[in-house]
Amino acid sequence: YKGSVLTGGSSVSDSNPPEKIDCNYDRLPGDNQICKIKVDDLITGPCAKDNTYGYKDGSPCILIKLNR
Known part of the structure; x- marks a missing residue:
């Protein structure tokens, strides 16, 4: 997936950066979200x-640590 980041099973485009949220076991990242x-x-x-x-x-x- 050139030009994208794989987060939580969904692809996020570089032109639409993901929202950083506070995660825990009850609150997992959704589409276009990543954990802080x-x-x-x-x-x-x-x-x-x-x-x-x-x-x-x-x-x-x-x-x-994952490098992209």
Whole structure:
């Protein structure tokens, strides 16, 4: 899909950028929407190195970076 981004199973054109929304398990992105990523939470939140990346609590954090 040259010139588009695949998000949530739907193709979004570069000329129509997706809306960034706050997502959770009850609110998933719809058509032309993507979930906001809070980068600060990756450094200071439960997924931080100081918190053993969530392993100690039994809920390990996984971050996957996709390049387009």
